[in-house]
Amino acid sequence: MERFHKSNFETIVTSLCQKDNDLAGIVARHGMPPMWIRPNNFATLVLTILEQQVSIAAAFAAYKKLEAYIGEPTPEKILALSDEELRACYFTRQKTGYVRGLATAIQTGAVNLQRYETLADDAVRHELIQLKGIGHWTVDIYLLHALHRTDIFPIGDIALVNALKDIKGLDKQTPKETLIEIAEPWRPYRSIATMLLWHHYLSKRKPIQDPTSHPL
Structure with a gap:
């Protein structure tokens, strides 16, 4: 299984931005996203x-x-x-x-x-x-x-859902099935797309204390 790490993270971000102008806009406005990782313990x-x-x-x-x-x-x-x-x-x-x-x-x-x-x-x-x-x-x-898998799309994550609706200009009532369809072209790097969306979400808010934590 493929994993992201320091040596391939920015390359993957760049490839996603080439596929999706809205993801590219996040980097243009806020720079590269942090690589949010935690130990496997x-x-x-x-x-x-x-x-x-x-x-x-x-x-x-x-x-x-x-x-x-x-x-x-x-x-x-x-x-x-x-x-x-x-x-x-x-x-x-x-x-x-x-x-x-x-x-x-x-x-x-x-x-x-x-x-x-x-x-x-x-x-x-x-x-x-x-x-x-x-x-x-x-x-x-x-x-x-913790395992740095590249193609995870946590559709139950509120920050991800809200950020995706925001950058795509979607109605608040947009069903999750539609959001999953929008994310399909980001395979096999939906984990990194998720971090871009978290980056967008957090950049509108004050920084959280724990830099390794993902937003909710």
Whole structure:
């Protein structure tokens, strides 16, 4: 499977801009997008779970609170915490269950993140989606940020959807099926197109604290 990295990222951006004038306009206005990446580890998935359906600021605040309390999150550290301790780190009851389930799966060997480095996107998705609280959006963000896969299009991402509607001048009620069709010509580099759209979205807003985080 193809991956993006520092040596091919700008080349891919340029090729996308040659195909799509609206993507080219993002670079013309705001410059090259950041290459948003994260390490392939448990802590990254914890942060991604925290980002589900909340603002990036709220998720990052919870993650930093947890990190200040236990250091970098590991399965062992998470499983040693009580409900009250996680609640003090702004974890909801649902997300407490999600991260504990993930921690248990990693401890038992049911999930092996290093193994995912060599698995196809669909195989990674099939395994992770079995875990409670891990949906398609979370898998998409993990595949893009942590595994650097080139052709991920997280249609459940609010920032991506809003940015795409904005640059294409689309109605707010435009269905997701139409957005997926618009993105088809960007294959096999929809991950990089996604970063361009995030770049457009964030450039209209104040910078977020965590430069490795994607916007919500």
